[in-house]
Amino acid sequence: SFNFTTRRVKIVWEQIRSGWDEKKNTVLASGDVPDVFIGWGITDSDIAAFINVFMPLNSLIESYAPNITRMFNEQPDVKALATAVDGNIYGLPSIIPHRPNSFNIHSINRVWLDELGLDTPTTFDEYYNVLKAFKEQDPNKNNKQDEIPFDWAPERGLFTAMSMIGAYGNYAEDFSGEWTTAKDGKFVFLPVTEDYKKLVSYLHKLYSEGLINQEVFTQDYSQFQAKSKDPDYEIVGSTMGWSLEDRFGPVYAKDYEVLLPLAAEKGIKPIWPAHPPRTKYLTNKAQITTKNKNPEITMKWLDGFYTEEMSALGYYGSLDICVKKEGDKYIVLPPQDGMGADEWKWTNALVDAGLMYVSPELDKRIIAPASITERLEHDALYAPYFPKEEDILPILKFSKDDMDELSIIKTDIFKMVDIKWAQWIIEGNIEAEWDSYLNQLESMGLSRMKEIYQKYYDEYLGK
Structure with a gap:
């Protein structure tokens, strides 16, 4: 852990390097939680399962977060992605720079x-x-x-x-x-x-x-x-x-x-x-818990990450070490210590786990290193092979009851899928076992899982 003080707010950081998924449910159920989570640690499913742990942020954003409000006004799609089925925002989203349309x-x-x-x-x-x-x-x-x-x-x-x-x-x-x-x-x-x-x-x-x-x-x-x-x-x-x-x-x-x-x-x-929304818009990057006694101050602090300068530094690293500011441009500096650009930024910044708003206009003023522009060029090579937009499953939001049901069903289904994916590639025999595999997945709730997904997909499509 380490401390720093900014505007008379003392932040005590606890970094979880490993094992979070194994102990997350125990921590959330105990109520012994921090004032705020930042990073990848909390999902929509976690929020639905432990709704009393997480504070709705709508009014706090409106009153104390001008930078986040600007992001929502300029990019309404990201606000929609951050909004739960009950109309509340529990996790802050980010829009990150220099993103291809494909992850792989x-x-x-x-x-x-x-x-x-x-x-x-x-x-x-x-x-x-x-x-x-x-x-x-x-x-x-x-x-x-x-x-x-x-x-x-x-x-x-x-x-x-x-x-x-x-x-x-x-x-x-x-x-x-x-x-x-x-x-x-x-x-x-x-x-x-x-x-x-x-x-x-x-x-x-x-x-x-x-x-x-x-x-x-x-x-x-x-x-x-x-x-x-x-x-x-x-x-x-x-x-x-x-x-x-x-x-x-x-x-x-x-x-x-x-x-x-x-x-x-x-x-x-x-x-x-390819999935453009999933590569550029990231949700649940920070949550304020109901244990927090100063949510207004916390929201003001979190909003500071969404300024133009902090957004550039939050993705690439500290000023004059990783990023140099020249006029209205942010120039990403070459990596040090023999590292590649990707390894260097992950060593010095929160990157995809961070809080930031990189608007399309700011994206053009952050001058990326060659490895990043090369990645975008490679993405362009794949573009003729991307699926039609209507064949890209959108990021769906589920009600608490449906999310709880999906969580139970998917736990069993993915355990079976993961086992068989490895087993069949190593040992073979998928043809002989295929019908039995489908029957087992069906008994675990496959049809119900598909039904729930289809319901929300139909709603997204306006059916």
Whole structure:
């Protein structure tokens, strides 16, 4: 913990580095909570489940938060996203700078392709052949078979092979971590689709031949990142991630290129996931608890994060260390200590976990480093493959009762989905077990889950 004083308000910070998800419910149920939460720690589900812990912020914003009020007036969509079904705002949102429309890029080692005389793959079959060559032909030339042809991030997060489900030309995941999407006005749960079954079968083929990292389901995120930044040799051939520099570091990144979406077979136009609201508008970045004896002062303090200067610094880091102000421009300075730009900003700022309002006009006056502009250029390469706007599931808001019911249903369903995702990719047998799997999910409330989602999706569509 550390203290600092600003305008006679003493802030005592407690930083939770790990284990929050495991103890969150106990903390919230106990009532022994801080005056304010900042960051990623609280979700809509938490607020619904422990509604008496969190203070409605509407009147506080109106009376004590001119910067947040300006954001809501200029960007009404973000106010709508921050507003619960009961009409109250319990968590403050943020609008962050320099955002692509897609979270994930698929990358491949260009140097290895050239070394082996291979063309960039465009289909699943071509990708299989490239990965096989990466495994067997020692492209990093160290006389060891240490190459990891394909790797992705652990768990059901952003940077997984689920992004490849668009190879069949039908669906794109929505980056919610719940593997949901929309198609023709209907809610779709991807793990029960035929495309999912086909994708898992393909991934099992890769895994069974050693073309996927054999630790893909047991590694943590830091191990995932470390493999692509091995200090001695490049060992990862193809992977998923936020950006080339983030995945490979400033030294290796130049050897990789973006791999455009693969088609399951020739003749299919693949889809690559995109979700503009989810990448730029972030909700629940701060909550004031009912334990707080000075909510007015707290709201004034929180509103200070939404000034123009604090928004720029909140994303990239401190003035004159990470950001230099020149006139009305904020120039992001080069990273230090041998870090890449992404690692440097995460070391010095709250980044996506922070409070800020970067308007479209301010976004243009924050001069980003080359790695950020490169990421936006890569996003433009994917743009022709983005789903139609009507096939992007919006961020839905649920009533407390429906959210409580969904929470119970999804706990069981996702436990089963996560187990089978890993098991089928490692061991195979998805075809033989598919009907039993669907029946088990149905017994856990799959139809009811889909019904609840569809109800709120229909309301969003105005049906």
